[in-house]
Amino acid sequence: QMKKIKKIILTIPEEFRGKFYLILIVNFCVGILEMLTIASILPLMIALVGPQSFISENFSMLYNFFSVETKDEFALILALIMGLLATISVVFSILNIWLTNKFIFTLGAELSSKLFNYYMFLDLKSFMSEPTSELVGKILLQTQRCADGVIGSFLIIFQKISSIMILTFLLLIVNFKVTIFSLLILSLFYYFYFRNIKKKVSDL
Numbered sequence: 001q002m003k004k005i006k007k008i009i010l011t012i013p014e015e016f017r018g019k020f021y022l023i024l025i026v027n028f029c030v031g032i033l034e035m036l037t038i039a040s041i042l043p044l045m046i047a048l049v050g051p052q053s054f055i056s057e058n059f060s061m062l063y064n065f066f067s068v069e070t071k072d073e074f075a076l077i078l079a080l081i082m083g084l085l086a087t088i089s090v091v092f093s094i095l096n097i098w099l100t101n102k103f104i105f106t107l108g109a110e111l112s113s114k115l116f117n118y119y120m121f122l123d124l125k126s127f128m129s130e131p132t133s134e135l136v137g138k139i140l141l142q143t144q145r146c147a148d149g150v151i152g153s154f155l156i157i158f159q160k161i162s163s164i165m166i167l168t169f170l171l172l173i174v175n176f177k178v179t180i181f182s183l184l185i186l187s188l189f190y191y192f193y194f195r196n197i198k199k200k201v202s203d204l
Contacts, residue, residue: 008150020103031162033092034093037085044082100155108147111144168183
């Protein structure tokens with residue numbers, strides 16, 4: 001798998017790799033913010049419906065930090081924190097989408113330009129041996145397919161994997177044994193499920 005990832009990165013021109021790594025970092029930050037926003041919902045719900053004694057006992061550190069006396073004040077502070085996290089998460093998500101789309105479009109144009117220049121300086125015999133429609137297809141379609149289908153898909157998969165890893169990390173902190181058991185069950189389920197699907201596809 002690492003060889004495939006390395007091959008994907010090598011297809012990106014060197015002048016674009018800095019932007020590519022920046023987008024990976026933004027993707028990871030988006031995953032963290034999304035998980036933190038989701039994680040902040042549970043304390044807020046507990047603060048809204050839980051009894052005062054339970055909240056004071058289990059959230060005493062936060063109570064002392066924010067210097068609150070009632071659960072209504074505590075719930076208001078948690079709601080503001082969740083709203084702030086959600087706002088930052090949305091802003092980063094919009095920034096991530098804009099950066100990704102701009103990067104893929106620019107990369108596709110750059111690959112098309114380089115391939116066009118390659119064909120322009122090709123010797124006449126080699127140039128004439130290939131149909132013009134095939135050359136145009138490679139310049140316009142194949143390069144964009146590489147940028148959008150390969151690089152774009154890789155960025156989407158990276159973001160999803162980052163979110164799953166962060167969520168798993170948070171669950172391990174909350175309850176290590178239950179999380180490990182759940183991961184084991186899910187892994188076995190996916191293994192047998194995809195093995196069965198692969199067998200059915202092979203039989204077609």
